[in-house]
Amino acid sequence: MSEKKRRRTEAGPPAASASASAASKKLRRPDSHAQGLRKLLKPDAEILASVREMYDAAQSAASSSKALTLSDLSLSAACREVSDCDAASVQLAIERAVLAMARSILAGRGFSFDVPSRASSNQLYVPELDRIVLRDKSSSRPFASLSTVRKATITARVLSLVYAVLRRDIHVTKRDLFYTDVKLFQDQSQSDAVLDDVSCMLGCTRSSLHVVASEKGVVVGRLVFTDDGDRIDCTKMGIGGKAIPPNIDRVGNLESDALFILLVEKDAAFMRLAEDRFYNRFPCIIVTAKGQPDVATRLFLRRMKTELKLPVLALVDSDPYGLKILSVYMCGSKNMSYDSSNLTTPDIKWLGVRPSDLDKYRVPEQCRLPMTEQDVKAGKDLLEEDFVKRNGGWVKELDMMVKTRQKAEIQALSSFGFQYLTEVYLPLKLQQRDWL
Amino acid sequence: MSEKKRRRTEAGPPAASASASAASKKLRRPDSHAQGLRKLLKPDAEILASVREMYDAAQSAASSSKALTLSDLSLSAACREVSDCDAASVQLAIERAVLAMARSILAGRGFSFDVPSRASSNQLYVPELDRIVLRDKSSSRPFASLSTVRKATITARVLSLVYAVLRRDIHVTKRDLFYTDVKLFQDQSQSDAVLDDVSCMLGCTRSSLHVVASEKGVVVGRLVFTDDGDRIDCTKMGIGGKAIPPNIDRVGNLESDALFILLVEKDAAFMRLAEDRFYNRFPCIIVTAKGQPDVATRLFLRRMKTELKLPVLALVDSDPYGLKILSVYMCGSKNMSYDSSNLTTPDIKWLGVRPSDLDKYRVPEQCRLPMTEQDVKAGKDLLEEDFVKRNGGWVKELDMMVKTRQKAEIQALSSFGFQYLTEVYLPLKLQQRDWL
Incomplete structure (x- = not known):
């Protein structure tokens, strides 16, 4: 440690502050x-x-x-949590989701996403874990429905963008993601919300998606x-x-x-x-x-x-x-x-x-x-x-x-x-x- | 450079994004x-x-x-700038100011600070320097006047605090400075403003005062x-x-x-x-x-x-x-x-x-x-x-x-x-x- 650093950390007030505290005596008792x-x-x-x-x-x-988990509490079926996954397994999860979509389309059933609900009614505070988790409620987001076609399209697009990011082995911000397709997303809150959906769907954290x-x-x-x-x-x-x-x-x-x-x-x-x-x-x-x-x-x-x-x-x-x-x-x-x-x-x-x-x-x-x-x-x-x-x-x-x-x-x-x-x-x- | 880093910085789009851009074709032309x-x-x-x-x-x-200065433009008398000073010279400047005050008091004249005006009417844009500087207007801040006694006291207190900080060879924030004497300063805008005054008075930058x-x-x-x-x-x-x-x-x-x-x-x-x-x-x-x-x-x-x-x-x-x-x-x-x-x-x-x-x-x-x-x-x-x-x-x-x-x-x-x-x-x- 340099002399300077030692001086800075010594206890006891240095002589210098005596004058300062003398001055302050007039203003308040020390x-x-x-x-x-x-x-x-x-x-x-x-x-x-x-x-x-x-x-x-x-x-x-x-x-x-070892830290308690949802399964220790027999809650893993009723509650949902995401975990950190490496890039390869997230890519695999996306590929599986896309394959399932393709199979569903080929079978003449069109395709639909099963999206966990993130509403507060679906949230639960677990005292044993001392944190809030999601319950298991989820909703269907079919492509062939007027009310969900837009969100289904956005979901597909976000999946494809995340896949590209992971394959390039880079990280992007939510704002970057939004700007890759402003025409579709319209405003950032829409791409942000679907990004959280995708995170829940794939069961991995947002940082695993390389969106930071x-x-x-x-x-x-x-x-x-x-x-x-x-x-x-x-x-x-x-x-x-x-x-x-x-x-x-x-x-x-x-x-x-x-x-x-x-x-x-x-x-x-x-x-x-x-x-x-x-x-x-x-x-x-x-x-x-x-x-x-x-x-x-x-x-x-x-x-x-x-x-x-x-x-x-x-x-x-x-x-x-x-x-x-x-x-x-x-x-x-x-x-x-x-x-x-x-x-x-x-x-x-x-x-x-x-x-x-x-x-x-x-x-x-x-x-x-x-x-x-x-x-x-x-x-x-x-x-x-x-x-x-x-x-x-x-x-x-x-x-x-x-x-x-x-x-x-x-x-x-x-x-x-x-x-x-x-x-x-x-x-x-x-x-x-x-x-x- | 690791293989990873090289991959991230290569030019040309990697094969991976081909699928992504294929997907995007449906949504907009590439x-x-x-x-x-x-x-x-x-x-x-x-x-x-x-x-x-x-x-x-x-x-x-x-x-x-070499960079133009106020004196190159014959403006050094009419304008005022502060410069970076080391701790020793700032302490010396404060000691000189305090000695002058003491002499003035002993001579029966009380004491007063001469404080440069920082009002916008005292500011000047100098095109040659491409920056705003202060003109030379200043005002007197006598202790023995009802209208300035408070500000003169605050100025003396800030001088003494800055001196203590410099002697300890530490740095503090404006907020720290304020809290050392809340009773006197009342609110932080008052100690902040006087701190800028002191900086101008002593002719040194605020960072030279070790207030960061x-x-x-x-x-x-x-x-x-x-x-x-x-x-x-x-x-x-x-x-x-x-x-x-x-x-x-x-x-x-x-x-x-x-x-x-x-x-x-x-x-x-x-x-x-x-x-x-x-x-x-x-x-x-x-x-x-x-x-x-x-x-x-x-x-x-x-x-x-x-x-x-x-x-x-x-x-x-x-x-x-x-x-x-x-x-x-x-x-x-x-x-x-x-x-x-x-x-x-x-x-x-x-x-x-x-x-x-x-x-x-x-x-x-x-x-x-x-x-x-x-x-x-x-x-x-x-x-x-x-x-x-x-x-x-x-x-x-x-x-x-x-x-x-x-x-x-x-x-x-x-x-x-x-x-x-x-x-x-x-x-x-x-x-x-x-x-x-």
Whole structure:
């Protein structure tokens, strides 16, 4: 580590900030409580021991109990899920579908697609799996019917386009797909919807179709992986980090000596952690989708969690939106429920910033924000969600949020100093095993 | 290069897409014009020769004529610009300002800040520089005045915070800065505005103050640089690319054997270029801010252009918004005009997609979109902008756009095949030196 980097990560406030805090004395009394908490911190070795316990628990849980599946619950006949398939098997599935169509036509019966319903009435939350899956209802989409001829044609076209993409061994976006036949698709929502249909029909994930979403996420820390054959060492990605690739099927060879994954809601906190090289002090992988999680980041997080068997700790804003984001990572979004098993990462721990932290860390009143009516409603709605109800600790926290009607951003911790997050708050959280 | 990668980048349509295009025959006639253009393509060596001419021109232009400055135009007294300063000199400037304040107070005169005006009435477009700068008007901000005491206090506080950040050798976001003293700043717009004031007062860029914006951009291709001491080889960043670091002052040691920089408006086009490893066929650096350019990407582009002396070619949507984005890269945005010399990259060539391309490449009618009234107005407004008027070719193109009232996205080229962009459109553009 260079002298510079060491200086940046040393504990204790440097002499320089003395002048700043002297200036601030006129404006507000210095928060002695915040400095008091700093004194609670034990040596890093002891904190690491507590982290290692969590790591060991996650490792043994992952290896002893294999993840539940629909068939374990005898639901595989009644419910439908898609899985990751390689290009060859998706092509085979398309060829089979086309052959079946051809046979049906030759037999004088015309052709028809059997398309699983993705309507919410066909969705089911399975508590054992902690995610939403599709029931088995499906509908027929015959070519020889005035009401379905258009959709049947679009379905055939999308199948043929996906086939071409897979044969070329490339990846395209939904927008690319739409533009290959605007005349037929008319608007993108039509080709997008049929793409999801095709995914369900073939029983494979959308990423298996090589149709990808745009990437937003970045990753940094104790992780090495290959992106399209290039070896990426995430401890050597500077402060900017590595952009998470849009196509998960080109990601491979994950290796890590991290003890946990730190999932961060926002860019600014990610930057603080990356600049302070937090992962050197506490071996971890730091990942963010910069707000609402995109599909690429969700796939990447799941991949890390399942292959490396690491516990995941989440750092989000203390507001309903922060928890909503956690719920997308953990349980998926409703409109992609057929793909939930591949997109979701169960068992994420809520590290912070939690409503109870506001008093515990004495976040100044002026750094807390009043919740709007809409916020309160969103909080109350969350209290009705199964994934919240299952976790007593979360219910308590959320209750407190709704009652106090106060929210706070991760950035509010900057009121105790720019590096309070990395030097005091997170180490103390880890030391006290303070996650839910 | 692996067999896979080679297959992905070969020219000519693979056998696989024959079935797809056979299927599409029923739906629309195959576009023979698009395939005809493919035949126009010369061997890559000849295309590269034409690219090399552009590269040589950019290199010699950069080394023969040093960039014009305000003082060359005898405007340095009348106009104000900030420049990149290292942490030590910014600290020195703050110490000097504070000493001057102390002396003034000891002499019984109280203290006052002299703050440059950033109002639009104080802005000036300098055609020779092709950017907006600030005139020299400034206003006094005395502490001992009811109307300015608050702002003077905020200014002192921001100076002290910036000083602490620089001494710690860290970087923070504007949001972090705000949260260090919410009681004083009240809302973030106040600390943000004073931060810009401080930047002007000290004569240094905002990034020199170590207050950074969040990053959005990614880069891939023939570039090696260091991010906070880590060596990054952008030919080995897979498809996802390297996230552009938020703090440009930690970026160094740029090396490249590229012949040009390809600036891409959108994510989807970036992904296509990265997956096809376009930079291996035509040595280039590919960069995108995923839409509206952020400060980090603008700083990074400028840094590449000035240090590597590479020509910059832009690939944007054929609509007023695409051109607006180009204008931000080239001339800056109005509210940061004091920093324009450090944020802008002059002399970007408009490669495509241009309004004249729609007919030249026979983009199907259904892939063109009608412009809304608002689009047309934005187009007409652009025609009034100095940076457009200076370039006859741009005026012509924009005139055509407004008259035909048609726009098109980069993705519209997918109507000729997913890889038409990388296999035909861009190579032909380069071969024909078709940029403005």
